[in-house]
Each structure stands twice: as structure tokens, then as C-alpha cells.
Amino acid sequence: MQYQAPRWLPGGHAQTIWPVLFARRHEGPAPEFRRERWTTPDGDFVDVEFLDDPQAAAMNGHAADRPLLVLFHGLEGTVQSQYVQAFAAVARARGWAFAMPYFRGCSGEINLAPRAYHSGDYVEIGWMLDQLRAAHRGPIIAAGVSLGGNALMRWAEESGDSAAATVKAVCSICSPLDLTAAGHAIGKGFNYFVYTRMFLRTMMPKALGKLKQHPGLFDRDRLMRVRNLYEFDDIFTAPLHGFRDADDYWLRASAKPHLARIRVPALLLNARNDPFVPARSLPEQSHVGPQVTLWQPKGGGHVGFPAGRPPGHVWAMPGRVADWLAQHL
Structure with missing residues (x-):
């Protein structure tokens, strides 16, 4: 090919x-x-x-x-x-x-x-x-x-x-x-300013909508301080799907x-x-x-x-x- x-x-x-x-x-x-x-x-x-x-x-x-x-x-x-x-x-x-x-x-x-x-x-x-x-x-x-x-x-x-x-x-x-390698790569430099911010523009409102559905599901104040996908996964994706934290998620899901x-x-x-x-x-x-x-x-x-x-x-x-x-x- x-x-x-x-x-x-x-x-x-x-x-x-x-x-x-x-x-x-x-x-x-x-x-x-x-x-x-x-x-x-x-x-x-x-x-x-x-x-x-x-x-x-x-x-x-x-x-x-x-x-x-x-x-x-x-x-x-x-x-x-x-x-x-x-x-x-x-x-x-x-x-x-x-x-x-x-x-x-x-x-x-x-x-x-x-x-x-x-x-x-x-x-x-x-x-x-x-x-x-x-x-x-x-x-x-x-x-x-x-x-x-x-x-x-x-x-x-x-x-x-x-x-x-x-x-x-x-x-x-x-x-x-390899989610760990990719996750850290997307959070640096040009990748952060273009791709990370693009994804967070849609992911953050969805997470807030999920919190409105299920009050207490996660800490809203922590979510509002999220700057990259690692922090988002640590607060939202990992705990909602049975992982200890973002590191555990990226390791076990790869x-x-x-x-x-x-x-x-x-x-x-x-x-x-x-x-x-x-x-x-x-x-x-x-x-x-x-x-x-x-x-x-x-x-x-x-x-x-x-x-x-x-x-x-x-x-x-x-x-x-x-x-x-x-x-x-």
C-alpha cells in the first residue's frame, strides 16, 4: 500500500x-x-x-x-x-x-x-x-x-x-x-493551542450537561479549571468509567x-x-x-x-x- x-x-x-x-x-x-x-x-x-x-x-x-x-x-x-x-x-x-x-x-x-x-x-x-x-x-x-x-x-x-x-x-x-504518549503530545505547543482547545470547546459543555443530569457526579469547580485533556480525563472520563485517574485510564485503555x-x-x-x-x-x-x-x-x-x-x-x-x-x- x-x-x-x-x-x-x-x-x-x-x-x-x-x-x-x-x-x-x-x-x-x-x-x-x-x-x-x-x-x-x-x-x-x-x-x-x-x-x-x-x-x-x-x-x-x-x-x-x-x-x-x-x-x-x-x-x-x-x-x-x-x-x-x-x-x-x-x-x-x-x-x-x-x-x-x-x-x-x-x-x-x-x-x-x-x-x-x-x-x-x-x-x-x-x-x-x-x-x-x-x-x-x-x-x-x-x-x-x-x-x-x-x-x-x-x-x-x-x-x-x-x-x-x-x-x-x-x-x-x-x-x-499508546494513549499516554498521544495524550501528552496533544497538550503541548501548537497542539494545545489548536487541537486541545478545539476538543474542549465541545467536551466541556457536554460534561456540564452530564453534571446537571446527575448532580454530584464530579467536582464542577475542578472541571472549570481544566486546561488540557489530561486534566479533563482525570476529573471526568476516568472516574465515570471505572478508572482510578487519567494515568490509570490511559494505561489500561491503550x-x-x-x-x-x-x-x-x-x-x-x-x-x-x-x-x-x-x-x-x-x-x-x-x-x-x-x-x-x-x-x-x-x-x-x-x-x-x-x-x-x-x-x-x-x-x-x-x-x-x-x-x-x-x-x-
Whole structure:
């Protein structure tokens, strides 16, 4: 697999930011979606976006018989994220069904339970995949972007041999497989002023909404003093999801230490100039088992991978990921 970043867009930051703001996301019309709401075992809910493509269904048979690509989004991702649009369009072009489950609280409506979502939530990933497996007759392949990819790999690790009964193959894209390294990297320098502050602009109001739902859930004064994702995770994410503190969360939720346990074909895609994920933290071949393929191109940024002439497009990387996944159908 090859990827060469365009000469007109040099550097990891440019290759991260430009695709979000300016690059084309799909060929042809924008993908259209229909939403379903599922009730979770703890009485909460999650929303799921399904690609609504009647023409493809008519050409390729009933949607339940076609391959289903499941995409797990990244931190604060939505169906409008450029990578979701690109993956959905790639699936549409191949005649595949497509689903993007929202993590709790990310679909535009605050969830009900005294919890949210986190990078190692493999139990939630497994439950979502089980629902899709029960409803879909055709083969399932799954990919996760950034946070969603780490959680997906944690599910594959914990599932071991049984993962193959649910999915044919999995892929993580620009995922912080070493959460400690990535968490500290995003809190420094340019990363702090641009990316950390961007994420906190949406995460802080959600946390305050959760506190209004469940008074006493955490210390509001401490939250209001948060300056970075480490402090946010220490006050909010970690204790709400059963971790002692941010250090414990980042250590136990990281997929990197357990990659050798994966027993289903897995592709780990990470650009070596990703501003969020230091190249030194990426897994090496000695860290993984025979089912795992590492793809670490020099360029691409964080979930950017722009291609073509200005303004560029972002469907080249999803297309190559789909090519790899299709080999295992």
C-alpha cells in the first residue's frame, strides 16, 4: 500500500487541518443517512447512522446480504466529519452497506446514564457489533478512526478467536494506540493551542450537561479549571468509567500493549507525521501478531491523507483501506 502526500500541502499540521476545512469529501452527491436509536442494556441509548442508498440496494440485492462496513468515529466525531463522509461514499461506490454508530452523547442529544464514552470502551464496541451482526446476514468489516480505532482494537484483543464470528477484518486509522504518549503530545505547543482547545470547546459543555443530569457526579469547580485533556480525563472520563485517574485510564485503555492477542485480520494505519500520535510511540512488528498488518506512511497527518490537486480530496485513504478490507470478505 502506498501513500504520498501532495507537495503543495507539506507537514503534518497542514495535512490534518486542510482536509477538514477545504478538501472534497466524496465523488458525486453527498451520502444520505437514516438514523436508528437503540436502547442499551443499562437503559441508555445510542444512535446509529445507516447509509441510505436505495439504488445500490436495488442493484446489489437486499442490504442485509451485502458486505457491511461499520465505522467507529473519533473523539467528538459526527456523521458530518470529513472521514465519515468519505468512507460512506467509498462504501456506496462499492455497493456495500454502511453504518456509523455514535458513541454516547455524540449524536446531538445528551445520553441518559451517568457516563459518556472513552478510548478503551471495548464492551460498548462489542455490544454495537453484536446488534449489527444479529440484523445483518452478509459479511461485516469494521474500521475505527482515532479514538474509535483504539477502542475497536481493544475489542479485537479482548475477543480473541471469537472476533472472527462477528467480523471478517478490522482496521484502525490514526489511532492513539499508546494513549499516554498521544495524550501528552496533544497538550503541548501548537497542539494545545489548536487541537486541545478545539476538543474542549465541545467536551466541556457536554460534561456540564452530564453534571446537571446527575448532580454530584464530579467536582464542577475542578472541571472549570481544566486546561488540557489530561486534566479533563482525570476529573471526568476516568472516574465515570471505572478508572482510578487519567494515568490509570490511559494505561489500561491503550491497545498497543495487547496487539499480539488479535486473532482476526487487522490493519493499523498511522501516518508518521501525525501531530497527535508521536511516531516513536507507534507499534513495531515485534509488538504484533501474524494477523496484524502495519501501514505507517511518512505523511498524511491526523486522519487527513489529502490527495490530488488543490483543493484536494480525502477519499484516497478510505479507498485503500476498503481495498485491504475487501481482501478478507
